[in-house]
Amino acid sequence: MADATFLALSVLTIGSAIAALELRSLIYASIALMVTLGGVAGFFLLLDSPFVAMFQLAVYVGSIAVLILFTVMLVRRELIFTKIEDPRRRYAGVGLMLIIMLGIGAVIINSGLNTITTEEPPVDYRDIGKELLLYYWPALILMALILASSVIGALMLARREDVKGEQRTN
Amino acid sequence: MSTIAPKFRLGHFIASLTDNIFWGVVLFTLIGLPIVFIVLFLIELPEIDGKLLSPYLAVTYIADPSRTLPIIQSLIQTDFFKIVAFPGFGFAALIAGATIFIERKFLAKIQLRPGPFYCGKVEGILQLMADGLKLISKEIIIPAKADKPIFWAAPVLFVATAAAFVSLIPVAPGWVVADLDVGLIAVFAIIGFFPIITILVSWAANSKFPFIGGIRALHQMVSFEIPLILSLLGIVILTGTLNLSEIVASQAGIWWIVFLPIGAIVFFISILAELERIPFDLPEAESEIVAGWLTEFSGMMYGLVQLGSYVKLYAFAGLFVTLFLGGWHGPMVVPPFPEEIITEGITMGPISIKIPGLPLFSQEMLNGTLWFVIKTMGVIMVILLPRGVFPRIRIDLLLHVGWYKLIGLCFLNLFIALGLIYGGVLGPEGFIQ
Numbered sequence: 001m002a003d004a005t006f007l008a009l010s011v012l013t014i015g016s017a018i019a020a021l022e023l024r025s026l027i028y029a030s031i032a033l034m035v036t037l038g039g040v041a042g043f044f045l046l047l048d049s050p051f052v053a054m055f056q057l058a059v060y061v062g063s064i065a066v067l068i069l070f071t072v073m074l075v076r077r078e079l080i081f082t083k084i085e086d087p088r089r090r091y092a093g094v095g096l097m098l099i100i101m102l103g104i105g106a107v108i109i110n111s112g113l114n115t116i117t118t119e120e121p122p123v124d125y126r127d128i129g130k131e132l133l134l135y136y137w138p139a140l141i142l143m144a145l146i147l148a149s150s151v152i153g154a155l156m157l158a159r160r161e162d163v164k165g166e167q168r169t170n
Numbered sequence: 171m172s173t174i175a176p177k178f179r180l181g182h183f184i185a186s187l188t189d190n191i192f193w194g195v196v197l198f199t200l201i202g203l204p205i206v207f208i209v210l211f212l213i214e215l216p217e218i219d220g221k222l223l224s225p226y227l228a229v230t231y232i233a234d235p236s237r238t239l240p241i242i243q244s245l246i247q248t249d250f251f252k253i254v255a256f257p258g259f260g261f262a263a264l265i266a267g268a269t270i271f272i273e274r275k276f277l278a279k280i281q282l283r284p285g286p287f288y289c290g291k292v293e294g295i296l297q298l299m300a301d302g303l304k305l306i307s308k309e310i311i312i313p314a315k316a317d318k319p320i321f322w323a324a325p326v327l328f329v330a331t332a333a334a335f336v337s338l339i340p341v342a343p344g345w346v347v348a349d350l351d352v353g354l355i356a357v358f359a360i361i362g363f364f365p366i367i368t369i370l371v372s373w374a375a376n377s378k379f380p381f382i383g384g385i386r387a388l389h390q391m392v393s394f395e396i397p398l399i400l401s402l403l404g405i406v407i408l409t410g411t412l413n414l415s416e417i418v419a420s421q422a423g424i425w426w427i428v429f430l431p432i433g434a435i436v437f438f439i440s441i442l443a444e445l446e447r448i449p450f451d452l453p454e455a456e457s458e459i460v461a462g463w464l465t466e467f468s469g470m471m472y473g474l475v476q477l478g479s480y481v482k483l484y485a486f487a488g489l490f491v492t493l494f495l496g497g498w499h500g501p502m503v504v505p506p507f508p509e510e511i512i513t514e515g516i517t518m519g520p521i522s523i524k525i526p527g528l529p530l531f532s533q534e535m536l537n538g539t540l541w542f543v544i545k546t547m548g549v550i551m552v553i554l555l556p557r558g559v560f561p562r563i564r565i566d567l568l569l570h571v572g573w574y575k576l577i578g579l580c581f582l583n584l585f586i587a588l589g590l591i592y593g594g595v596l597g598p599e600g601f602i603q
Contacts, residue, residue, distance in 0.1 A: 027320075027370075031320075050350065050351065050352050051352050051355065054352050054355040054356050054358070054359045055355065057359035057362065058358045058359040058362050061359075061362060062362020062365075062366075063362065063392070066362075066366055066369065066388065069366065069370070069373075070369065070388060073369070073373050124351075125351070
C-alpha cells in the first residue's frame with residue numbers, strides 16, 4: 001500500500017515538476033509547481049511527520065505559490081522574456097541533469113542509506129517544541145531576530161517617499 | 171383511429187421493447203456483473219453475528235427488521251458513512267442549506283422583504299427550493315475567452331476544499347472524520363487553498379470585474395489569515411495540544427472564551443473577512459464591481475460556489491464553537507434510551523418484537539450533537555446579523571484594521587495566555603485545573 005502511494009506520489013511530483021519547467025503558459029506552470037509542492041507534503045506524510053507536511057502545505061502551497069501566481073498574473077510575460085530556442089542547450093541541460101541524478105543516486109545507493117530500517121514511532125511535535133525551547137534556544141532567538149529584521153527591511157523598502165504622512169493614514 | 175399516437179405500429183413497439191431488453195442485458199453483463207464480482211472478491215464485507223455478510227444474506231437481512239439494525243449500526247461506524255453523511259459532507263450541506271434559509275428569513279425580518287415570508291404559504295418554506303430550481307434550470311455560460319479547464323474545475327475545487335475543512339471539525343465525542351494530531355495546523359493549511367482558487371478563477375474568467383474582485387479577495391484573505399492564526403495560539407499555549415478533539419475535551423469546565431475574550435473577538439472578525447461577509451464583502455461588492463470574482467459564473471456553477479461558501483461558513487462557525495465555546499459540552503438534556511426496549515422488546519398490541527442492536531446512537535453522542543448544532547447555529551446567526559445592518563468598509567481601512575489593530579490585539583491575547591499560565595491561574599499547577 002505504502003509502495004503504491006509512494007510510486008503515485010513520485011510520478012505526480014516529478015511529472016508536475018517537469019510540467020512546471022516545460023509548460024509555455026506561466027499560470028499552468030505555477031499550478032504544476034503547486035502540485036509538486038503538494039506532492040512533497042505527501043512525502044512528508046509518508047515519512048510519519050504530519051507536522052512538517054502541514055507546514056509544507058500552509059507555507060509553500062498556501063503562501064509562496066499564491067505570491068508566484070499573483071506576480072505572474074500582474075506581469076506581462078512578453079515584456080520580461082526573450083525566447084531563446086536552442087536545441088543544443090536543451091540537450092546539454094538534459095544531459096547535465098542525467099549526470100547529476102546518476103551521481104547523486106550512486107552516492108545514495110552505495111551509502112547504505114537504503115538498508116536502514118527503523119521501528120521508531122513518529123516524532124511528536126511536542127518533543128520538537130521542547131527541544132527548540134530548551135536546547136536550541138539560541139538558534140531559535142537568532143532565527144527570530146533574522147526574520148524580524150527582514151520584515152522591518154521589507155517594510156522600509158515598501159515605504160514610499162512621495163506619500164505624505166497625512167495621506168498614508170487616511 | 172386514435173389521435174394520441176397517430177403513427178403507432180405494433181411492430182415498432184415490439185422492436186423498441188426488444189431493443190430496450192437487448193441494451194439492458196448488454197449493459198448488465200458489461201457493467202453490472204463486473205461490479206457484483208468486484209464487490210464479492212475485492213471489498214471486505216463486514217462480519218455480523220459471526221457470519222460473513224454476503225449479498226444474499228444482505229437481501230434477507232433487509233427483509234427482516236430485527237436483523238437490519240446491526241447492518242445499519244456497522245454501516246454508521248464505517249469511514250464511508252463518516253465522510254459522506256454524518257460529521258462529514260452531508261451534515262455540513264444540510265446545515266449550509268438551513269443557513270441559507272435562515273439567512274433569507276432573518277434578512278426578510280430585518281429589511282421587510284416579502285419573498286421568504288409568503289413563498290409557499292407556510293413561512294416561506296418553498297423559497298429555498300425555488301432558489302435551487304432557478305439555479306439548476308439556468309444555462310451554464312462559459313465566457314468565450316475564458317481559460318476553460320480552470321474555469322470548470324474551480325467550483326468543484328471550492329466545494330472540495332470546504333468539505334476537507336468540514337472533515338476536521340469534531341461534532342460529538344469520537345464523531346469526527348479526520349482526528350489529526352495536528353488538526354489546527356491542518357485547518358491553517360486548508361484555509362490557504364481558498365485564495366488560490368479565488369485568484370485562479372478570477373484570472374481564468376478573463377474579464378475585468380472578476381479580476382478586480384479576485385485581487386481584492388486575495389489581499390483580504392491573505393492579510394486576515396495572519397490574525398486568524400495568531401489569535402488561536404493563545405488556546406494552543408493554554409491546552410498544549412493541536413488536536414481539535416482534545417481542545418474540546420479541555421473545555422469541560424470553563425470555555426476558553428471566558429479567559430481569552432480578545433482572541434475570540436479577533437478570530438470572529440477574521441472569520442467575517444475570510445468568509446467575505448458584510449461588512450468585509452469587498453471581493454463580491456455588488457454595487458461596485460457587479461459580483462466580484464463570481465461575476466462570470468452562471469447556473470449550477472454559481473450554485474456550487476455558493477454551496478461551497480456556505481459549507482465554509484458552517485466549518486468556520488464550527489471551528490469557533492470547537493475552540494472557544496466548548497464544542498459538544500453542555501448539560502445532559504437527551505433522556506436515556508429506555509432499558510425495557512433493550513431487555514424486553516417493543517410491545518404493540520399482542521405482538522412484541524425484540525430488536526438487537528439498539529440503541530443506534532449513544533446518549534452522549536446525541537447530546538453532544540444537539541449542543542454542537544445549537545451553538546453552531548447561534549454563531550452562524552451572529553455571522554449573518556451584520557449583513558442586514560452594516561455598510562461595506564473601504565479596502566484601505568480593511569487592510570489597516572487587519573495589519574495594525576488585529577495583529578496587535580493578537581499579541582495582547584498571547585500575553586494574556588502567558589500571564590494566565592505564569593500567574594498560576596491555569597495550567598498543570600494552576601488553581602483552576
